[in-house]
Amino acid sequence: MLHVESLRLEFGGVVALRDVTFTVEKDEFFAILGPNGAGKTSLFNCLSGLVRPAGSIKVDGTELIGRKPHEIADLGIARTFQNLGLFGSMTVAENILVGSHLQIRGGALSAAFRWPATFSSERRARARADELMELMGLREYRDLVVETLPYGIRKRVEIAKAVASGPQLLLLDEPVAGMNHEETEAFVDFVLELKQRLGLTIVMIEHDVAMVMRIADRILALDFGETIGLGTPDQIQRNERVIAAYLGTVDGSQTPALLSMEEATSE
Amino acid sequence: MSLAGTIGIYAVAAIGLNVLSGYAGQISLAQSVFVGIGAFAGVGLGSLAHLPLLVWLPATFLAGGIAAAVAAPLTLRLKGVFQIVLSLGLIFVGNFIFVNTPALTGGNSGISAAPSLSLGFVDFGELTIGGMRYSYEQGLFIVIWLCVAAGMVAVVNMRRTRFGRSLVAIREAETAAQIAGINTGRAKVMAFILAGAFGGLAGGLLMAQLRYVQAEQFGINMGLELLIIVVVGGLGSTWGPVLGATVISSIPILATQYAEYIPFLQEDFSQSGQFGIPVGQVGLIIYGLALVLVMVFEPRGLAHLLQAGGRKAGSLFRRAPRGRWTRAAADRK
Numbered sequence: 218m219l220h221v222e223s224l225r226l227e228f229g230g231v232v233a234l235r236d237v238t239f240t241v242e243k244d245e246f247f248a249i250l251g252p253n254g255a256g257k258t259s260l261f262n263c264l265s266g267l268v269r270p271a272g273s274i275k276v277d278g279t280e281l282i283g284r285k286p287h288e289i290a291d292l293g294i295a296r297t298f299q300n301l302g303l304f305g306s307m308t309v310a311e312n313i314l315v316g317s318h319l320q321i322r323g324g325a326l327s328a329a330f331r332w333p334a335t336f337s338s339e340r341r342a343r344a345r346a347d348e349l350m351e352l353m354g355l356r357e358y359r360d361l362v363v364e365t366l367p368y369g370i371r372k373r374v375e376i377a378k379a380v381a382s383g384p385q386l387l388l389l390d391e392p393v394a395g396m397n398h399e400e401t402e403a404f405v406d407f408v409l410e411l412k413q414r415l416g417l418t419i420v421m422i423e424h425d426v427a428m429v430m431r432i433a434d435r436i437l438a439l440d441f442g443e444t445i446g447l448g449t450p451d452q453i454q455r456n457e458r459v460i461a462a463y464l465g466t467v468d469g470s471q472t473p474a475l476l477s478m479e480e481a482t483s484e
Numbered sequence: 485m486s487l488a489g490t491i492g493i494y495a496v497a498a499i500g501l502n503v504l505s506g507y508a509g510q511i512s513l514a515q516s517v518f519v520g521i522g523a524f525a526g527v528g529l530g531s532l533a534h535l536p537l538l539v540w541l542p543a544t545f546l547a548g549g550i551a552a553a554v555a556a557p558l559t560l561r562l563k564g565v566f567q568i569v570l571s572l573g574l575i576f577v578g579n580f581i582f583v584n585t586p587a588l589t590g591g592n593s594g595i596s597a598a599p600s601l602s603l604g605f606v607d608f609g610e611l612t613i614g615g616m617r618y619s620y621e622q623g624l625f626i627v628i629w630l631c632v633a634a635g636m637v638a639v640v641n642m643r644r645t646r647f648g649r650s651l652v653a654i655r656e657a658e659t660a661a662q663i664a665g666i667n668t669g670r671a672k673v674m675a676f677i678l679a680g681a682f683g684g685l686a687g688g689l690l691m692a693q694l695r696y697v698q699a700e701q702f703g704i705n706m707g708l709e710l711l712i713i714v715v716v717g718g719l720g721s722t723w724g725p726v727l728g729a730t731v732i733s734s735i736p737i738l739a740t741q742y743a744e745y746i747p748f749l750q751e752d753f754s755q756s757g758q759f760g761i762p763v764g765q766v767g768l769i770i771y772g773l774a775l776v777l778v779m780v781f782e783p784r785g786l787a788h789l790l791q792a793g794g795r796k797a798g799s800l801f802r803r804a805p806r807g808r809w810t811r812a813a814a815d816r817k
Contacts, residue, residue, distance in 0.1 A: 265663055290665030302660025304653045314646075315653045319665040321646045325674050328645040329638035339645050382665060 218243045218418060219264075219386060224272035226259055226442075233259040234270060234442045241386075241435075246412065247420045248433035250453070252462060256442040257422045258299060261388055264420075265289055265296050276386065291319055295384035297375045299391045299422075305364040309355055309374050312363055313346040316381030320345075346381065352414075353377045353407075369400060376408075380415060389421040393428065401425065405432055426463070430454060438462070486621060486693070487737055491726075492628035493689045494733045498713045498725035499635040500548075500682025505711065506720035507648060508675040509655030510560060513707040514571040517555075517578030518548040518680040520702030522687025524588045527697060530599030530688070532588075537601050537608065537627070541688050548684015549677045556676040560669070575704050582699035594698030597691050601627060621693075628689050632726065635682055640722055651675055652720070709733075712771055716778045718785020727786045731774060736767030 219241040226234040234256045241247045249257050263270045266286040274281040281289055295316075304312055314321070321342045323335030350356050353373055358366060363374060372392065379387060392408070393401045405428060412419055423429045429436060430450040438446035438459045446456040453459055501515045525547035530540035559570050582589045589595055601608035601623055608623030618626075642648040650671045653661040662668050691697050709732065717728025782789045 267659065267662075285667075286659075286662035287665050287667045290663060296663055298660065298663075302657050302663060304656035304660070306656060307649070307652060311649055311652075315649050315661070315664050315666070318646060318650060323646055325642055325647040325678060328642045328647050331641055335645060378664065 218277050219420070220273070220275040221264075222273040222275075224260070224263060224270050224274065226256075226263060226268060226270040232442050234263070237272075237437075237439070237442070237444055239437050239444070239447055241418060241420055243385075243418055244416070245418055246409075246432060246434045247418075248429045248436045249420065249422045249439065250424075250426065250429055250436050250459070251439035254441070255439040255462075257439055258390060259442075260439070261296060261390055261422060264388060265294065290382060293383070293385040294388065295379040295382045295386070296388035297379050297390055297392060299394065301371055301375050303363050303371060303375055303378070306362060308360050308362055309350065309358045309366070309377075310343070310346055310360060312374055312378050313349060313381045314342055316378035317342050317346065317383070319382055349377055349381055352411075353380075368395060372396070372404075376411075380411065380417075383415075385416075385418060387417045387419050389419060389423075391422050391424060393423065393425055401428060408432075487734055489621065489625050489628050489689075489693050490737070491729045491733050492625070492632050493686050493693060494710065494713060495632050495726045495729040496628070496635055496689060497683050497686035497710050498717065498729050499632070499639055500679040500686075501710050502714050502717075502720065502725045503639060503642070503651070503682075504675045504679035505714055506718075506724065507643065507655065508651040508672055510672060510675065511564075511568050511711070512559065512571045512574075512676075512679065513568060513704065513711055514555075514559075514574035514578065515679060515683050515710045516702045516704070516706035517574055518552055518683030519687040519690065519706060519710075520578060520582055520697075520699065521551045521680075522548045522684030523691040523697045523702070524582065524585075524687070525684065526599060526688035526691040527595055527597045528588050530692070531597035534600065537599070537603055540599060541627075541685070544688030544691075545681045545685040548687065549681030551684070552677045552680020553673070555680070556673040560672045560676060571707075572704065575707055579699055579703060582702065589697075589699055592699065594696060594700075596696045598695060599692050601692065624689075624692055628693075631685060631689060635685075636722060636726070643722070647671070647674070655720075709771070712775055716774050716786060718787030718789075721785060721787035723790070724785050724787040727790065731786065732771065735770045735774075739766040739770065 221240070222238050224234050224237040225232070237256075237260065249260065251257050259268070262268045264274060264281065266281065266284050266289040269282060272282070276292055276294065279292060281292070281294075284292075304315060307315070322338040323332065327335040347356075347359075350359055353376070355370070355373060355377060358370060358374075363371060366374070376389070376392065379389075389408075393404050396404060408419070409432065411417065421429075421433070430453070433450060435449055436446070436453045437444065438453055438456065440458070440462040445458040445462055446453050448456070497515055497519050500518075501512065504510050504512055522544035526540055526544045529535045529543050530537075533540075535543075555574060559567060559574065562570055583591055601620070608627050609620050611618040611623040611626070639648075643652075650661065650666040650668075653664065653666060654668050654671060658668055687702075713728035713732045714725060715728070716732060717724030717726070778785060
C-alpha cells in the first residue's frame with residue numbers, strides 16, 4: 218500500500234536521505250532500523266508531509282509529496298513522535314479527541330450555536346474515545362492532565378491519539394525508547410494486538426534490534442541516509458553492511474555477535 | 485452604571501482576544517484596531533444611516549470579522565516576537581486608515597454618534613419594564629451584558645468541541661496538531677476572525693456608550709490594555725476576560741474617583757512641588773503592578789486564583805472527616 222521511490226532529502230549541503238526505495242504491503246509490520254543520524258526520522262517526516270523531499274511517496278496510488286500534513290492525515294496515515302507530540306495541558310480524553318479530529322464534524326460557528334449535528338458527532342467521538350481508552354488501559358487516567366502523567370502512560374496516550382483517527386497506516390517513531398525490558402515486552406504484545414484488532418499496517422522506527430528482529434515482517438536498514446539492507450529479519454541478520462554499520466566492522470564472521478547488538482545500539 | 489458598561493465592553497473585546505491569545509496562543513496587540521473598525525462601522529450604520537440596533541450592532545461584529553480576515557494571512561504567518569511587532573504595525577495602519585476616512589471617523593478630531601438602541605418592539609434607549617422607565621445608559625448596560633453573556637456561552641461551546649480543542653492543540657504542539665489532521669492555518673485564521681469580530685462588537689458598544697469616538701482611542705494603549713486584561717484575567721479561561729476587565733478597567737476609574745482618600749495621590753503635583761503620584765497616572769501603575777504580581781504569583785490568572793480559592797472555601801464548609809476521606813480517596817486514584 219505504501220510505495221516509496223528514490224526518495225532524496227537534503228538540508229543545505231547535507232544529504233539526509235539518498236535514493237531510498239521500498240514498498241510496504243497491506244497488513245505488514247515493517248521496521249526501519251539504523252544508527253542515530255541514519256535518516257529514520259527524516260524519512261518519517263517525509264511520509265507525514267513535514268518536509269518536502271524529491272522522489273515519490275504513494276499510498277494506494279495517491280502521491281503524498283506536496284500535500285500538507287493535515288491532508289496526509291486525512292488519507293488515513295497517523296504517526297507518533299519520538300519525543301511525544303502530546304498536548305500537555307489537555308486531559309487524556311481531550312488528547313484522544315484531538316486525535317479523532319478528522320472524524321468529528323462542525324466548526325466554530327456550529328459549535329457556538331450548539332448546532333445539534335455538531336454535538337451529536339461530538340458525543341459519538343467521545344463514546345469512541347471511551348472505548349479506545351478502555352482498550353488501551355487508559356480509563357483511569359481519562360480526566361487527568363497529560364503533563365502530570367508518568368512517561369510510560371504518556372507513551373500509551375500518544376499511541377491512542379494516533380490510533381483515534383482510525384488510520385490504515387500507523388507510523389511509530391521509536392515507541393519503546395526509554396522503556397525497560399518488561400515494559401517493552403508488554404508494549405510489543407499490546408501493539409500486535411492493536412494491529413490485529415484495528416487491521417493496521419505499521420511502519421516502526423526502532424533501535425531495539427532484538428525486538429525488531431522478533432516482530433517485524435520486513436526490515437529496512439538505513440545508514441547515513443542510504444539503504445544498506447531491505448528484507449526479512451533473517452536476511453537483515455546476515456547482511457554484512459548492516460552488521461558493519463552496527464558494530465563498526467566489515468568482518469562477516471561477527472555474526473555470532475548479533476545477540477549483543479542490542480547492547481551495542483541501546484544508547 | 486457607566487463603569488459597569490465599560491467593563492462589559494472591554495470584556496467583549498477581551499473574550500475575542502482570549503480565543504486568539506489564550507486558546508490558540510497567538511499574540512496580538514492590534515485588537516484595538518478591530519474595536520475601532522467596529523466603532524466606526526457603528527457610527528456609519530447606527531448613527532449616520534440611522535439603522536436599527538438589530539442591524540448596526542451585528543454589522544459591527546461582521547465588520548470586525550471581515551477586517552480580521554483581511555489582516556489574518558499576514559499576522560499568522562509569523563511567530564512570537566515577529567508576530568507582536570507585526571501587530572504593532574497593524575495599529576499604525578489602522579490609525580492611518582481611520583484618520584484618512586473623515587467621512588466616517590471625523591479624521592483626527594473624532595465624530596459624534598447618536599445610534600438608536602431600538603429593536604422595533606423594544607427600545608433599549610427608552611426601556612420601560614413594569615411601569616419603570618430606564619435611561620439610555622441603563623438600557624445600553626443591558627445590551628452590553630447580553631453581548632458578554634452570549635460571547636461567553638459561544639466561547640464555552642467552542643472550547644468544549646472540535647474547534648476549541650484544535651486551537652489549544654495548536655498552542656501546545658503545532659506540528660503534532662497538523663499530524664492529527666488539523667488544518668492549523670485555517671483554524672488560526674478562524675481564531676483571528678473571531679477575535680476581530682468580538683473586537684468589532686465591543687467597538688460598536690463603545691460607540692453607543694460614549695456617543696463620540698476618535699481615531700486616537702484605538703491605538704496602542706487600548707491594544708495593550710486588552711492584552712493585559714486577557715493575561716491578568718487568565719489566558720484561556722472562561723471567566724478570565726470578565727474578571728480581567730473588571731479589575732483592569734475599574735481600578736483606575738475608582739482610584740480617580742476616590743483619589744482624596746488614598747495617600748500619596750493628588751490631582752496635580754506640578755504646582756505644589758510635593759512628592760506623590762498624580763491621579764492621571766494611577767491607571768498605569770495599577771496595570772504595571774497587576775501584571776507583575778499576576779505573572780509572578782499566578783501566571784494562570786485571576787480566574788484560576790478564584791477557582792482555587794473557591795475550592796478551598798468550599799472544603800472549609802464541608803464537614804472535616806468527610807472532606808479528609810474524599811481527599812484521601814482522590815489521592816489514591
